[in-house]
Amino acid sequence: MKKSMIRIVCFLLILFIILQCVNHIFRFKYSDGIYTMTKFYELEDNTVDVLILGSSRAFENFNTGTLWDEYGMASYTYGSSLQPMWSTYYYLREALKTQEPELIVLEAGRLVTNYEYEGDEKIISGLYGMRWSLDKLKAIAVSVPTDRLGEFIPTNVRYHTRYTELSKADFYRDQGNPFYRDWKGFLCNMETMPFDSVWESSCFEERMPLYEKTEKYYRKTIELAQLRNIPIVVVISPYASISEEHEALFNTGADIAAEYGVEFIECNRLADEMGIDYTSDVADPSHLNYRGNRKFSRYIGGLLKSRYSISDRRGDPRYDSWQRSADFTARMIRDQELSEIGDSRLITEKLLDDDYLLFISVNGDCTADKPIEEFLAALGVHEEAAEGIWCRDNEAYPQTGFLWQSGAIYTSHYISIPSHDFRCERYQDEDGNDVSMVTVDRKEYRNTGTGVNVMVYDKVTESVADSFALRPGNEYGISR
Amino acid sequence: MILCLLINLGILGVFKYGNFLIASMNHALRLLHIQAMPYQFHLLLPVGISFYTFQALGYIIDVYRNETPAEKNFIGYALFVSFFPQLVAGPIERSGNLLNQMKNIEHLKLWDAKRITSGAILMTWGFFMKMVIADRAALLVDPVFDGYQMYGGTEFIVAAVFFAIQIYCDFGSYSMIAIGSARIMGFKLMENFNAPYFAVSIRDFWSRWHISLSTWFRDYLYIPLGGNRRGCLRKALNIMSVFLVSGLWHGASWNYVVWGGIHGLYQVLADFLEPYRKKVLQKAKVNTACFSWRLLRIVSTFVLVAFAWIFFRADNIRVALHIIQRIFTRPTPWILFNGELFTLGLDRIEMNILVVSVLILGLVDYVRYKKKLTIDAFLMEQNLWFEWTALIGMILMIYIFGKYGPAFNAQQFIYFQF
Known part of the structure; x- marks a missing residue:
């Protein structure tokens, strides 16, 4: 009997380990919630000084990079999309198991939630990243109608069908993406949606009652922070679709915060002071973009720093990952700014960045085009009118700049780095035209047939930062 | 009495x-x-x-x-x-x-590792048949049979073949789970299926399909009616009676009666044609002791069984006749080549999973057919690495490819309704 018991236990153990591996591959890895928690659990205990809770308005508006660069704040945006207050409460409970922040910032934009349950997708992205505990069960129980609990627990019933959509991200640590290496929960929105006019909320004093469940967990969140003697501040970040109804709910939220002696900062009323320009700083009706979130974070960070005791961790080796995260965010913004430049005279200096790998290919006759000649010369390509491919790596080849170059037809060159494979190829098409082709992982980057094609690869973000073309006769204009 | x-x-x-x-x-x-x-x-x-x-x-x-x-x-x-x-x-x-x-x-011994392992293997195999094969096949079968006005011959042929697989795996799986769970508790239930689609004749099929029912009818109806001891005509009548009742047993609907009748007719005709068949085979000098002859018989038996399943699955006789008519009057062979096959309810990935699973089913049934070993007996006589790999592989397939969870409407066992 003993032998057979050992045998069965061994079998079950192996099965358990394999199922854990399978779960690891199959589980959802949404960046708005699930991965936020995954990375949060990886943090060293008691390193987060500013814990920012809330919905996407928390993790898209509070730029953790700016808070670090400007004030040395070790912050983490801990939230999920459309996160209702009841989930926020359980997020806080979960966070306090490993962290003891100096300040809790509650982005309370979801005080507007006026329904009992969020959609399935949001429940999953909000709660499936949480480690199993009584709190997780309670969080799911409060988020889901009782008769539907079986659809959410156990969690694998939701994701075992993902075999049709598995990708590289499911098999690699940090999803094989350097973005997640030192990630602090912040998602920098790079879109721009101009708004000519936004409702003015400054003098609006009306009040509307909060939805009962929302108010209950709003209060519980504040009470939990106070129970643990951690200062909490409620912030509403600015957004373009602010309305009378929302503002009336926020006013009620401010009254409740005042009951607890908690500061409530309604930033829609401070947008001018922050310098938010709704024609350029907004990504969509609810979120700021990379321009807006930096302005907002600089402002709110300064405000919080002046009113609360928050450590400046810059230079502390324990907090190196915050520095790397801020650098990475800055790098992404630099790439975004690069991709928005529309004049070839303004882009060349940025292209000579040490961390860029440039692939410049020239097709067709460009001899008479002075802007193209100037552009190529600025990048070190002096062969006038020459057709060919130039691969420039400033960091590795500081003298010549070129990693490889060829004007000959029917040549190809392969460059392999751990994250990607590049191919440069020169050949003649069916019509007898010379073609210069650059591909990254079998995807071709070519914006024009005749003229100059440039593909910019960023070695830091390990992604194609930009791909554009200069066409003869198009002056200094850049086509994308 | x-x-x-x-x-x-x-x-x-x-x-x-x-x-x-x-x-x-x-x-x-x-x-x-x-x-x-x-x-x-x-x-x-x-x-x-x-x-x-x-x-x-x-x-x-x-x-x-x-x-x-x-x-x-x-x-x-x-x-x-x-x-x-x-x-x-x-x-x-x-x-x-x-x-x-x-x-x-x-x-009964409360703890008998061998018995419990054997039962657990049977149950696992049952879950595999139901959750990976039967419920997946249903995703193609149901839309085609339910929307029969919209489909052509090839769709119906594919759906009939898939239904043959579905009903075997659906019913067979329940029997496996029942036998397995009973065995874990120490009870040995009788076998209900024995590689039925390896049958070389309809009579052989019924000795392998729903064995507990066919032997019930044999012992309590066919033999009391006189069996085959009262002449050819009476034997034919007895066979027809048994199969018509068997059809009616399956459901209170005429299409089940017709389904039973078809199976009865197959056997009566086989008995009637037996001497002529033997003569033709002798004259044509057909080698009946080789693999190809056996294969031909297996395939033709399967075709006959699958044809009869149309009456079993269709909502009524009118629908079944409509489907059969369309098989012959509306051929659509191109759907096998232009990708339309994958729009019937199973996309390419799901179809691949089903095909691989059916191949595994075929292997298990082949072992049963050839070596007379059920899956538990076969696995338990192998080396540990093979037994565990097969078992873990099966569990993983159920875990990953099994049809369960909110994304999928669980199918009730078809035979629950009978």
């Missing part, structure tokens, strides 16, 4: 066949321009009523024939009739087998 039989059959008749009988009579009366009976029973059909009624009938007849002593202990008898693993969908146990085991219940 007659009274007992009448009571049992009466309950079954009222619950299962009452409305069917009234509807059929009304239909006949209407043909004679006679006012129909407006009455209908509004009763919930107890799950698995046909199974435990037949089990109880078997016991009564066995006792009457003195083949089994009457069970004096009511609890013991109740346990025999309502033994939960096989209560709702069989196997239909014989009193001689199950009652005897129940009487010796105190001699």
Whole structure:
């Protein structure tokens, strides 16, 4: 009997380990919630000084990079999309198991939630990243109608069908993406949606009652922070679709915060002071973009720093990952700014960045085009009118700049780095035209047939930062 | 005995066949321009009523024939009739087998690793058949049969083949789980399926398909009717009677009766044509001792069985005839090549998973057919690495590819309705 018991236990153990591996591959890895928690659990205990809770308005508006660069704040945006207050409460409970922040910032934009349950997708992205505990069960129980609990627990019933959509991200640590290496929960929105006019909320004093469940967990969140003697501040970040109804709910939220002696900062009323320009700083009706979130974070960070005791961790080796995260965010913004430049005279200096790998290919006759000649010369390509491919790596080849170059037809060159494979190829098409082709992982980057094609690869973000073309006769204009 | 039989059959008749009988009579009366009976029973059909009624009938007849002593202990008898693993969908146990085991219940070893492993393997295989194969095949079968007005010949042929797989895996899986769970508890239930699609004739098929029911009909209906001892005509009549009743047992609908009738007819015709078939084979000097002949017989038996399944799966005879008509009048072979096949309910990935799973099923059945070993016996005589790899592989396939969870409407076992 003993032998057979050992045998069965061994079998079950192996099965358990394999199922854990399978779960690891199959589980959802949404960046708005699930991965936020995954990375949060990886943090060293008691390193987060500013814990920012809330919905996407928390993790898209509070730029953790700016808070670090400007004030040395070790912050983490801990939230999920459309996160209702009841989930926020359980997020806080979960966070306090490993962290003891100096300040809790509650982005309370979801005080507007006026329904009992969020959609399935949001429940999953909000709660499936949480480690199993009584709190997780309670969080799911409060988020889901009782008769539907079986659809959410156990969690694998939701994701075992993902075999049709598995990708590289499911098999690699940090999803094989350097973005997640030192990630602090912040998602920098790079879109721009101009708004000519936004409702003015400054003098609006009306009040509307909060939805009962929302108010209950709003209060519980504040009470939990106070129970643990951690200062909490409620912030509403600015957004373009602010309305009378929302503002009336926020006013009620401010009254409740005042009951607890908690500061409530309604930033829609401070947008001018922050310098938010709704024609350029907004990504969509609810979120700021990379321009807006930096302005907002600089402002709110300064405000919080002046009113609360928050450590400046810059230079502390324990907090190196915050520095790397801020650098990475800055790098992404630099790439975004690069991709928005529309004049070839303004882009060349940025292209000579040490961390860029440039692939410049020239097709067709460009001899008479002075802007193209100037552009190529600025990048070190002096062969006038020459057709060919130039691969420039400033960091590795500081003298010549070129990693490889060829004007000959029917040549190809392969460059392999751990994250990607590049191919440069020169050949003649069916019509007898010379073609210069650059591909990254079998995807071709070519914006024009005749003229100059440039593909910019960023070695830091390990992604194609930009791909554009200069066409003869198009002056200094850049086509994308 | 007659009274007992009448009571049992009466309950079954009222619950299962009452409305069917009234509807059929009304239909006949209407043909004679006679006012129909407006009455209908509004009763919930107890799950698995046909199974435990037949089990109880078997016991009564066995006792009457003195083949089994009457069970004096009511609890013991109740346990025999309502033994939960096989209560709702069989196997239909014989009193001689199950009652005897129940009487010796105190001699059962609580812990028997071999027995528990064997039961667990059978249950795992049952779950694999149901969740990975049957419920996946249903995703193609259901839309085609339910929307029969919209499909052509190839779709119906594919759907009929898939239904053949579905119903085998659906019913077979339940039997596996029942046998497995009973075995874990120490009870040995009779086998219900024995590689049925490896059958080389319809008679062979019925010796491998729903064995507990076919042997029930053999012992309690076919033989009492005279079996094959009263001449060819009587034998044919007996076969037809058994299969028509068997069809009716499956469901109170004429399409089940036709399905049973087709199987009966197959066998009557086979008996009738047997001498001519032998003569033709001898004259044509066909080698009947080789693989190709056996394969031909297996394939042709499968085709006949799959054809009959159309009547079983279709909502009624009219629909079944419509489908058969379309198979011949609306050929659509191009759907096998232009990708339309993958729009019937299973995309390419799902189809690949199904094909691989069916190949595994084929392998397991081949071992059963060739080596006469059930999957548990086969795996347990292998080296540990193979046994564990196969078992873990099966569990992983169920875990990943099994049809469960909110993204999928779980299919009830088809035979629960009978």
